[in-house]
Amino acid sequence: MFGKSEKAAELAADVTDFNAIRGRSLFRDAMDRFLRNKAAMASVVVLLLIIAFVLFGPLFAQYSNEEIDWARMGDIKGMGAPSLETGHYFGLDELGRDLFARTIQATRTSLLVGLIGAGMALIVGTAWGVIAGYYGGRLDSVMMRFVDIMLAIPLTLILILILVIAGRNFVTLFVALGAVSWLTMSRIVRGQTLTLKTREFIEAARAGGVSETGIIFRHILPNLIGVVIVYASLLVPEMILAESFISFLGLGISEPMTSLGRLIAEGAGTMNYGTLWQLLFPLFFYVTIIITMFFIGDGLRDALDPKDR
């Protein structure tokens, strides 16, 4: 019966043929959709240019962001205008510092604030939401009630409060942004976890003896990635906005560090004196970053969450 048979050999050859067409993964699909989205791709390019500007701009800067150009600071309107000759490509700010270097520094701060704020929201919010959603019961209601209460308070005011109390520096700023940004994220994640929890494959995993942590890390979290990424990408501009708002009020990070909100505030303060470039350069970078982030977030949502279209 187990003798040599041509048929069996053929079958075996078929089975061991690894050249069969591979299935398309969901990730690959999403990737393709994103690459086809023109607005999102253009935004990615523009954002990369801005990042390149932040990374390589300092190589071209003739002055540091703290250095005061004593020779020109007396007549900023006349001698401090943007020009290639003086080396102040973006002109001088009101104290005679090179606006090019300061804009680079501010853009870097704002980008960092956006990324780190959204990143903290991502980590804390996901952890909070998954734990509340997965374990459910009393733990869930306590955790979510806490989120409800926090959400009922104007977050910018909390941000101001934290910065005033804990002091104005980089670390507090990031901690404060993280502290206020994760709430909505945790709600979204919890909702998703609740629906995932009752699905068959989770039940199967449990029946197969996978541990609780195993289920969370191997089965729940991977299924959350889409939603989490979309929401985090929409959070980035929100964080940049919040930081700029606070810096505009003069409550954000302090000199010599600066952020786009701070520069816009300074430019807005001096626009009466005919030094409009002090407002327009930071404003341009700010608006560009926000709009590109918005399009990228939108593109990601279309790509990762097809049912929403």
Add this chain to the structure above:
Amino acid sequence: MLAYVVRRLLVAIPTILLLVIASFFLMHTAPGGPFTSERPLPPAVLANIQAQYGLDQPLWKQLWDYLYNIVVHFDFGPSFVQKDRSVNDIIARGFPISLTYGTLSFLAASLVGVALGIAAAIRHNTWLDYFAVSLGIAAQALPNFIMGPILILTFTLWLGLLPGGGWNGGQWEYLIMPVIALSTSYMGNIARITRSSMLEILNSNFIRTARAKGLPTRSIIWRHAMKPTLLPVVSYLGPVFVYVLTGSVFVDLYFSTGGLGQSYVSSALTRDYAVLLGVTILYGALTVVVNLLTDLAYAWFDPKIRY
């Protein structure tokens, strides 16, 4: 419905209470305070001042007194920095101003936003639609603190049409720019939400049925499409109100309206905890109330929601 309202109110009270307690402890554990200056005060003087404001009492006693005074006398205590004024005075002076243009901005944002969104959806793919879409995108990048300088630059410095700041008893010239600055970005967002919601509704089966049985377009839109379209908009109005509150902090400062936001920022800078605490509590309580109202409006708009 009534039971739901009562239950929500019962949750709102501990929420506000928790807010008060948390902010109270946060402020009192912070190092430094309104009385720390570059030249330290003699200990005896400092002790006297602290006794004056009750700061020498144990913390729980201070909290109790604070809560007691708020609940029984509606008294938020004296300002630590502005010597002869109480927090109540400061709020009574600034809040009506912030509330006036805040309400106007809120109304402008929701009414114009909804109208624009609906018009854009009905006239899909016309210039009106494109205008609404671009406003929706621009709104992302034009928050109040960007709009403020742009407005002043255009209307005050270049055209010389409007006063650059001040309040002057709330004359309309002084109201225009704060309202535009505060409402534009939310107007754009509301228009965007309304538009996409309306487009979705107009493509749904029950609208097709209404069309098929020959109803005129006007009554389809007003009688059938309106309510479901507004559902997501209504749930966005609560957050908008909160944004308007915090945004008013900027408007007060930038347009020097004399509103509450000015006191908030200056008290944050001078560490006048009494004022900071009072304003935070006021805004927090307002937010809780508005969220409650939003949820009730939501229930009215969507009969499927049961409590």
